[in-house]
Amino acid sequence: MIDVKNLSKSFENQLVLDNICEHISPGEKVVIIGPSGSGKSTFLRCLNLLETPTAGTITFEGAVITDPKVKIDQVRQQMGMVFQHFNLFPNMTIRKNITLAPVRTGLMRQEEADGLALSLLKRVDLVDKAEAYPSQLSGGQKQRIAIVRALAMKPKVMLFDEPTSALDPEMVGEVLDVMRELAQEGMTMVVVTHEMGFAREVGSRVLFMDGGHILEQNTPQEFFDHPQHPRTQLFLSKVL
Amino acid sequence: MEAFRADFAKKFTMAFLTGDRWKLYLKGMATTLELTACALIIGVVLGVLVAVVRSAHDQQRPGRRNPVLGVVNFVCKIYTTVIRGTPMLVQLLIWGMVIFKSTRNRFFVGMLGLGINSGAYVAEIVRGGLMSVDAGQSEAGRSLGLDYIDTMRYIVIPQAFKNILPSLGNEFIVLFKDTSLVSSIGAAEILYYAEAIGGKTYEFMFPLYGTALMYLIFCIVLTWLQGKLERRLRQSDRR
Secondary structure, eight states, X not given: OEEEEEEEEEETTEEEEEEEEEEEOTTOEEEEEOOTTSSHHHHHHHHTTSSOOSEEEEEEXXXXXXXXXXXXXXXXXXXXXXXXXXXXXXXXXHHHHHHHHHHHTTSSOHHHHHHHHHHHHHXXXXXXXXXXXXXXXXXXXXXXXXXXXXXXXXOSEEEEESXXXXXXXXXXXXXXXXXXXXXXXXXXXXXXXXXXXXXXXHOSEEEEEETTEEEEEEOHHHHHHSOOSHHHHHHHHHHO | OHHHHHHHHHHHIIIIIGGGTHHHHHHHHHHHHHHHHHHHHHHHHHHHHHHHHHHHHHTOOTTOOOHHHHHHHHHHHHHHHHHHTSOHHHHHHHIIIIITTTOSOHHHHHHHHHHHHHHXXXXXXXXXXXXXXXXXXXXXXXXXXOOHHHIIIIIIHHHHHHHHHHHXXXXXXXXXXXXXXXXXXXOOSHHHHHHHHHHHHTOOHHHHHHHHHHHHHHHHHHHHXXXXXXXXXXXXXXX
């Protein structure tokens, strides 16, 4: 589904991603963990070109999206993204937050989008917030809305950039529940997170990044029980 | 005391009442307001255009730079630098006495000079407003597949507008007062009439005090309106 070849990214003179090759198949739940500054968020943001790679190619569903001629907006419509800081639009109601993109990109008409928003809100148990503004919601509620906002575009893959890192501890659970459900439905997911429990339970593959490299990857079971690389062992001994 | 009062009444009459001169002040004030409104429209249109060009240029993805945008951006940069780097009075004199020295319509010349001047300041205000909106907002819009224009139109600009309203209001009030400078190129606004009346009666105190008072009253009203609008926009945050 997503094929990354020799991806490098540098900011100014600092190399953040160093020649990364990776393949993500449909239905996979890839969890990326690693210390801060390891390049995991940058890697994720390169996948939908929020960051422009310095070198290398990214192929999504057979199209080389790093080619400047590709219409990037159309590619992004198929890739949902959830941010650490939610990034809901404060000037719109929740319903408008969810329906804006599907309507403006011509995916559906306003009435259809309203119906879809309603069913998505039901799913995350926030129907009563449809006409509220983001400032009236708690962090956990905001993030659940951000997830369904991305889902309203009916994406083929969902990218999560530390979706629970900005939440109060007691709200982490409700967001992870939504993501868990999404995983069970078979959505292809790429998740950057510090939630080791979630990685172990939901992930189908865990990548460990440090210094712009993918140092180790394995099934969650193997990865957490028998880490191979010394850096992984050190990291896990600190966080587990 | 009696003599002072008589002198006061005489000068007051001369400045405002003789030959219905008070009508001239009102006529001048009407011109001042018209000038402000016209210059404001020119300023806002120019300012928004320049601001959009400047920020669109700065936000281009590396490797996909548009050469035309580069040239337009350069022109915009020169415009803001020259206008903001020279005094308004000098600019107006250049417009009125060099570029349009034989144009009879002084109102038009003044309007153009003020509008072009204001545009440069508005551009910087709007650009600041666009930059003040968190980058995550446009990232969220773009990640949903919205194009640059829609992201600006529905997400960034409405938020930027609220942020720049105080500065824009200030710019509007500054512009209102700066219209008095166009009297120097012969546009018949309020100060022009006040000076004419003063010159005719050899008595400047009352015409100038009267003019100042009228400016002050309008400024107080404008400031009050501005505060009201801001409060209303802020309320929508807390809904």
